[in-house]
Amino acid sequence: MQARLLARLRDDGPLSKAQLADRLQVSRTTVAAEVGRLVELGLAQEAGPAASRGGRRSTMVDLAGDIRFVGIVIGATGLSVGVTDGRLAVLATRHLACDIRQGPEVVLGAALAAVREVLDELGVDHPMGAGIAVPGPVDFHRGVPVAPPIMPGWDGYPVRDAVSRTLGCPVLLDNDVNVLAIGEQHAGVARSVRDFLFVKIGTGIGCGIVIDGELYRGVDGCAGDIGHIRVDDFGPACACGNTGCLEAFSGGAALARDATAVARGGRSPFLADLLEENGALTAADVGLAVQRGDAQAVQLIRESGRRVGQVLATLVSFLNPGMIVIGGGVTGVGHALLAEIRGVTYGRSLPLATGSLPIVLSELGDEGGVVGAARLISGSVYAPLASRRD
């Protein structure tokens, strides 16, 4: 009851007690009692009389104005931190360059210093909770990274507990894809969608699964790890040690590798120039080349999108989701990639499952992750164990 009431206020904004009773399908008496308790707990506040609906005026209820959540999103080469209010509106953010390979002490130290700065700037002493995302597999229940391939030194490090100790508030740790999916659900294109997939195509590839409004983690917490689905028995070697993984064909690192081969092979003067200039190519360089109309770069993007579409077609036939949101660094190459993904996914899935299936690019920037991380912890703060009974 408490959790559902607070989630309504978080997601729908201030509501009158009468509206809360309607939306939660309980009596006004129950709402009044529950609101009283939440005001005492410092989680909610009464906010004046509601507009008249005829009869006695109801009272408006809002989340307490001083609730603050922290969101921390750690990436391979940079990190974002932010502070939100109880409704997850972002009040301030910081973005820093930071190499994750420096290990947890250094990276978390930098993140927490940035959080402290933002909190001080906002005059916040005690945030109510913090969510933190890392770019690798996580044991959600233990709050530690598990054998993360691109995070040397982080395996088993007690990230959740270390951050919780420093900030003095409850903390939850999840992988970046799940947190981005939660962000889309709260503030992005998937806002009104109960069942959707968020596909991140960055250096690696992963998928967040939202089913009936809830993130689905699978029985071992590794649901959505689609980057290592084998799409070809005879594909390139993957960072995971296998061959033919989707990520080894279509991830940002794969795109950079293939672009380098194209440049060296003399098939794209534009990419060759960039390679000579910078010493290495990135997925973003392929995006630049595509904007210049470079035929080889367009071909690379098409091939990448085709493989992603092939996997998504299978997932669509299997799960029949209501939307697919594409995000992550490689979306810098944007519409060329999206067009190919759409073509293959629609062409290969069942007509019934794709009849009304939007496949769209994420419109959230760095803030999407911060909001997702804040929402992750807000769900837990708003639903303390003692009230799980409803």
Add this chain to the structure above:
Amino acid sequence: MQARLLARLRDDGPLSKAQLADRLQVSRTTVAAEVGRLVELGLAQEAGPAASRGGRRSTMVDLAGDIRFVGIVIGATGLSVGVTDGRLAVLATRHLACDIRQGPEVVLGAALAAVREVLDELGVDHPMGAGIAVPGPVDFHRGVPVAPPIMPGWDGYPVRDAVSRTLGCPVLLDNDVNVLAIGEQHAGVARSVRDFLFVKIGTGIGCGIVIDGELYRGVDGCAGDIGHIRVDDFGPACACGNTGCLEAFSGGAALARDATAVARGGRSPFLADLLEENGALTAADVGLAVQRGDAQAVQLIRESGRRVGQVLATLVSFLNPGMIVIGGGVTGVGHALLAEIRGVTYGRSLPLATGSLPIVLSELGDEGGVVGAARLISGSVYAPLASRRD
């Protein structure tokens, strides 16, 4: 509340009011009030004092002894009907040969006559509800088959409403794969598993998805339609009009087709003899040949299992389920198929997702579908709209 209380009694058996309060995490007062109401409604009964736990004795509560549900499972060439009590124990069943291509009037007529016989035999006047399954896509909310490929004459036929009129009780219609999955959940190997896939390999191939204890139908109701996932760009033609579908490689019809080619090509004397004898071969004939150690038949099963495993590996990496149950007619070929499916699925999925993933054969026979159909409607009967508030 009502729904959760009745579902506890259905799945756990008679419980004392004290146990109900514990399991539902509500007060004993609430349980007592709710039980009183359910007794009045004829859904529950008090069943004497509970064993003492020290202090005042609690009262045992059970489902009303006269609750009866009907389960009807229509297949391509036969149908099963059965009647269960409130806890879904099967009291009697009938199985008839019946060609689904005779159309809904004939087939439903035969099914309902059989139901009436069983009800009369058991002395049941008014069943509380009936579940019915058909081997094709269904619009669950409208209760009609939708363009079912092997069911000429059934498209859009109001199956649910027709059966409801005849039996005078609420009815739900679903596809056979979903109903079999629900049966596994209630009475099969997946009984204690909250997240699993039920894969039916019969004439066609389909998948029931159970997530957090609930069947997942997808946003258009077509989740689990894995038979038409394209596993090869250059595969055989499928009944659906596309090429390279999983079903066109590995379904029972595909197996029969390939066995016929093997027999005609003179590569299996055993299959050639069967073909000459019967004029046609079936998937069951391949099973016979495998039992005889026929190398070509073993090869066919391996190839079939390999393709199924290839798709399952993708689904396992994606959804990280807790169990996969294999059922349907082709499981007559049993352990050879299972071994191949296991080998490919375990070999190609992520180690974390398969570390503790059982892939097992269904142990339920025809009764599995009857129990599943009865459970489908029981959920709806036990949760009338009026009580959806909790």
